[in-house]
Amino acid sequence: MALYKFNKFHLHLTDDQGWRIEIKKYPLLTERGAWRTFNNQDSACMRLAKENPDMAIDPAHIIERDGKQLYGGFYTQEEMKALVAYAADRHIDIIPEIDMPGHMMAAINQYNF
Structure with a gap:
């Protein structure tokens, strides 16, 4: 750069x-606030990743909580x-x-x- x-x-x-x-001082910001459910842009990336691995979502940014898959990180x-x-x-x-x-x-x- x-x-x-x-x-x-x-x-x-x-x-x-x-x-x-x-x-x-505010641990919930990252414990909960850094994670969200998948949205339509994520779904589009997952669909495109089948043909283009550059579009794949890094599994390190996917967790499971309360029976749901969440995306995020911090x-x-x-x-x-x-x-x-x-x-x-x-x-x-x-x-x-x-x-x-x-x-x-x-x-x-x-x-x-």
Whole structure:
């Protein structure tokens, strides 16, 4: 990225569908808020993956809870520190986005802020 002067990386960490970063004070954000049921875009990817393995959903991002398959995941604080350090070594700044107050259904559903 830096070679082409793409030295800013905007990292979107929240959305209505999921919370993507560990906040230790609020564990439900990742225990529950980082996972969702499959939607029509996921189904389209799974259908396309039969012919194109690049479209496959990584099984590491699929869990089973309460009899349902859920999709999602999150970055731990240690993973984020490593990612920031990796990018910094390559002269790339990571700009995290936690979109508040909009796009907060993953958080609201867990804590009723």
